[in-house]
Ligand code: PSV
């Protein structure tokens with residue numbers, strides 16, 4: 163199932179009048195404040211976020227799953243789904259694969275399909291948090307950190323294999339997220355576990371192609387509930403430094419203890435030139451993987467404010483790899499992803515409106531009230547007409563969820579793929 167440009171164009175016609183009115187009003191008022199509206203729109207159109215292959219079925223990788231039907235059953239169908247998202251939003255121009263879940267059979271055909279959908283392959287993700295069919299060694303007690311050399315070697319070999327697969331697809335980065343940790347005090351010798359992890363990562367890093375990056379993701383707990391080997395940004399940063407200049411920290415918004423100041427972590431990493439990748443989601447409690455912006459949109463804005471500042475002021479930091487790492491089991495996964503993409507663009511647009519010059523002056527004068535006013539003025543702006551215009555300019559839908567529904571996408575997918583769900587087996 164593919165959405166044609168003409169279908170979107172004709173659907174947009176219904177709402178174009180209302181859009182033009184609201185856009186003109188906003189553009190005029192921003193113009194009066196000295197905002198370069200065209201630049202903001204261009205930045206929004208250029209901002210592309212990768213979609214993970216595992217977010218396209220209801221429930222992602224976690225707990226009970228309730229199918230939405232018509233879910234993708236293979237890599238081709240996953241690429242098609244991201245193609246649908248991209249056609250509507252023009253913001254999802256990349257897909258992130260998880261190996262071994264997504265090993266292509268025919269590389270040439272897969273690459274052609276991705277290109278036809280306007281997609282590139284983002285970071286490839288390794289999986290040493292589950293035992294694989296016919297594997298000799300088990301990851302029950304860890305992978306890269308394991309006390310057994312045979313287990314570590316198997317996990318290193320898997321990562322090297324993932325890099326090879328990524329190379330054939332045109333990926334330029336490997337993301338390593340480890341479940342390694344311990345459930346009970348005394349189970350791990352912290353130093354030995356960390357040392358093994360560092361040594362293993364260095365071995366993987368040694369096989370990384372010249373133009374690739376290694377992203378090291380951290381997470382404080384889960385699936386282990388006493389300790390996690392790469393528990394926080396400091397540990398990830400330290401390991402990235404121990405590997406070399408192509409290794410970076412990856413920040414996943416859900417991987418922090420409650421109330422952590424994530425925007426400050428972002429800022430520090432960018433100053434050090436070590437923020438490599440970013441996983442968007444939202445949460446109330448832990449790694450909830452909720453829809454981006456659904457719970458703490460102001461926190462997301464503050465994070466984007468630091469990202470924008472870093473992108474403008476930290477040439478030592480490479481352009482980060484953006485990905486959504488969210489999924490839920492009670493929503494249509496594609497609608498959920500559209501909502502996440504919209505929330506990301508909204509926070510980004512608001513951050514682009516922050517008057518950085520004025521903020522700097524207010525900070526220097528210690529005018530705390532004005533500092534807050536400047537941030538909140540940007541945050542309170544209804545930027546949705548800018549998002550609409552950014553999509554419109556590049557052939558996207560004015561209102562992606564509305565278009566998704568009026569084009570009957572889910573119904574068509576169910577018709578084409580049937581009601582059987584790979585996710586639940588029902
Ligand atoms: C597990 O917490 C996780 O959600 C990490 O965020 C990874 O990025 C993802 O799974 C895929 O391995």
Ligand code: MN
Pocket residue numbers: 339379414441487
């Ligand atoms: Mn993640």
Ligand code: MN
Pocket residue numbers: 414416417449487
């Ligand atoms: Mn996670």
